[in-house]
Amino acid sequence: MIPIAEPLLAWYTRHGRHDLPWRQTRDPYPLWLAEIMLQQTRVESVKPYYTRFLQTLPAWRALAAAPQDQVLALWSGLGYYTRARNAQRAAQVVMASFAGHFPDTLEKAVTLPGVGRSTAAAVLASAYGQRQAILDANARRVLIRSHAIDADPKATATQQWLWTLASALTPEDAHGYNQAIQDLGAMICTPRQPRCPDCPLASRCKAHAQGRSHALPVTAHKPPKPQRHTFFLLAADPEGRILLEKRPDSGIWGGLWCLPQAAPDGGELSILCNDTLPPLEDTPAVRQFLQEAWSRRLRLDLQLLALAEEQQHVFTHFQLRFRCAHARVLDSAVADSAATLRWYHPADALTQGLPTPIRRILRNLGGGR
Numbered sequence: 505m506i507p508i509a510e511p512l513l514a515w516y517t518r519h520g521r522h523d524l525p526w527r528q529t530r531d532p533y534p535l536w537l538a539e540i541m542l543q544q545t546r547v548e549s550v551k552p553y554y555t556r557f558l559q560t561l562p563a564w565r566a567l568a569a570a571p572q573d574q575v576l577a578l579w580s581g582l583g584y585y586t587r588a589r590n591a592q593r594a595a596q597v598v599m600a601s602f603a604g605h606f607p608d609t610l611e612k613a614v615t616l617p618g619v620g621r622s623t624a625a626a627v628l629a630s631a632y633g634q635r636q637a638i639l640d641a642n643a644r645r646v647l648i649r650s651h652a653i654d655a656d657p658k659a660t661a662t663q664q665w666l667w668t669l670a671s672a673l674t675p676e677d678a679h680g681y682n683q684a685i686q687d688l689g690a691m692i693c694t695p696r697q698p699r700c701p702d703c704p705l706a707s708r709c710k711a712h713a714q715g716r717s718h719a720l721p722v723t724a725h726k727p728p729k730p731q732r733h734t735f736f737l738l739a740a741d742p743e744g745r746i747l748l749e750k751r752p753d754s755g756i757w758g759g760l761w762c763l764p765q766a767a768p769d770g771g772e773l774s775i776l777c778n779d780t781l782p783p784l785e786d787t788p789a790v791r792q793f794l795q796e797a798w799s800r801r802l803r804l805d806l807q808l809l810a811l812a813e814e815q816q817h818v819f820t821h822f823q824l825r826f827r828c829a830h831a832r833v834l835d836s837a838v839a840d841s842a843a844t845l846r847w848y849h850p851a852d853a854l855t856q857g858l859p860t861p862i863r864r865i866l867r868n869l870g871g872g873r
């Protein structure tokens with residue numbers, strides 16, 4: 505085991521990102537919120553969302569009691585919306601089971617929805633001064649390289665070993681050390697371009713000594729992402745309002761407002777095309793299929809006008825290819841499903857929780873924001 509705490513803390517004192525907004529507090533609520541938002545998301549992307557979220561919902565109680573639509577609207581554009589739904593459920597558990605306080609042990613903290621061991625440890629170390637080790641992506645990369653660990657980082661045995669290592673290396677000042685190792689991973693020991701000459705661990709790092717900094721961590725070969733196809737309906741009524749449909753609470757884009765697809769789905773974006781309907785082609789048969797499917801499902805008298813150019817959106821586990829079907833609706837009375845179907849002026853639609861590609865489509869209509 506290579507002692508890294510001392511040089512890391514010295515480097516952090518001089519070069520760390522002390523001005524990050526969530527580092528100006530020891531209050532568990534904003535610390536926890538930042539940890540959730542930072543999962544799989546870059547610091548610069550998180551900053552405006554973090555600030556706006558805290559201004560609107562500044563405490564556990566406010567988040568627990570907020571309408572889900574409001575929470576999703578504040579999260580809209582940040583992606584990975586399960587985090588937002590779990591965050592609200594976690595706030596409700598904190599209020600109901602922990603008297604409005606973040607739990608003070610690792611065992612209790614990981615019972616909160618969306619809170620894993622590393623997230624819990626980061627909050628406990630910073631808010632309560634506990635000696636708790638973290639193992640987020642940055643810390644994991646630094647440990648793997650400094651100790652030249654060749655094993656698959658996703659393997660259970662490797663993860664157990666990394667946790668043992670992280671726990672042993674974490675000093676009493678876990679708050680400072682955790683921030684230091686996160687910053688080193690984000691600023692120096694980066695995934696693709698590690699800056700070893702600038703690194704405070706260079707003299708003791710095994711990967712650097714072996715000339716293998718770029719080769720670690722080892723990555724398993726990733727197969728290409730599967731593709732899915734869908735059509736979205738951009739239906740305008742005589743007042744210029746757009747029809748949005750609320751997606752199921754769980755699954756892809758859960759709980760967000762979306763342009764209607766031609767068929768409802770159980771949370772996964774459906775593949776509409778089959779043997780008789782070629783993927784995303786603009787043919788009379790496709791247009792007829794879409795017009796009939798939407799008219800029947802939404803009980804609307806609509807006239808399909810045009811199919812827009814194909815667009816793409818990349819999810820973690822698949823790539824979505826889609827086209828937007830522009831349509832005119834003569835009678836905008838939606839017969840039922842009022843809870844899940846609503847007409848919005850484009851500018852109002854943009855204040856709702858929307859998936860990023862849908863927001864882009866509506867912005868291009870001139871909806872503002």
Ligand code: SF4
Pocket residue numbers: 646649650692693694698699700703704705706709710711712717
């Ligand atoms: S010396 Fe290079 S590989 Fe080793 S921890 Fe520093 S940046 Fe990472």
